[in-house]
Amino acid sequence: MEQTSAVGPRKQLEAALEFAREGDTLAVTKLDRLARSVRHLGEIVERLEKNGVALRILNLGIDTNTPTGRxxxxxxxxxxxxxxxxxxxxxxxxxxxxxxxxxxxxxxxxARTKVDEIKALALQGIGKREIAQRLGLGERSVYRMLSAQ
Known part of the structure; x- marks a missing residue:
């Protein structure tokens, strides 16, 4: 399962599309989890068809091996x-x-609520990446808080 933003790269989907071979069926649980738009769906289906791969949407019972399914x-x-x-x-x-x-x-x-903790860890010589991981923040937030001193 892959969790990403609506506009972020989808590495797991890309890997599945690359891995699928002729005669395979790519099964997804829900249509809205597969594609972000009709155009995106069309691109995915076209790519699958070009490689001889069918698509099955489990919760809808759709299979693109049939004209009705398409x-x-x-x-x-x-x-x-x-x-x-x-x-x-x-x-x-x-x-x-x-x-x-x-x-x-x-x-x-x-990040602003943790600025004192960020500064204290930085003074101890701990790297920005480690600070971010320890405090559950993004690295950019740590950089931003330290440069705002």
Whole structure:
């Protein structure tokens, strides 16, 4: 299982697509976990078809080995993209409303709350990468806090 941001690289998916051979079937649990858009889905399916690999979406019972399966995949892919776009629209509206009401503060500044710990560890000669790992922060946050001294 791979967890990444919506725009980040998907190394495990890429590895699975590279590994799949003619006659194989790539099985995924849910369509929305496979592709980020109808276009992305089309690219994945095209790549699989070019290599003679079928696609099976387990929770929908879709198998691209059949004409009906390919039709359903395209229809449901379009619907999934529509749902995602609607959800993002609602999210933006909610954030805008919360900001207008002064309720939206954004994410808590975790690195700023640990700046004293970061400085203390740095004074002990501990490297920035190690500090980040110990405190559960990103390396960039540690660099930022140390350069803000």
């Amino acid at each position: 039709l359903m995949l395209n229809l449901l892919g379009s619907i999934a993209q529509f749902e995602r776009e609607i959800m993002l629209e609602r999210q933006k509206e909610g954030v805008a409303k919360a900001k207008a009401e002064g309720k939206y503060k954004g994410r808590k500044p975790t």
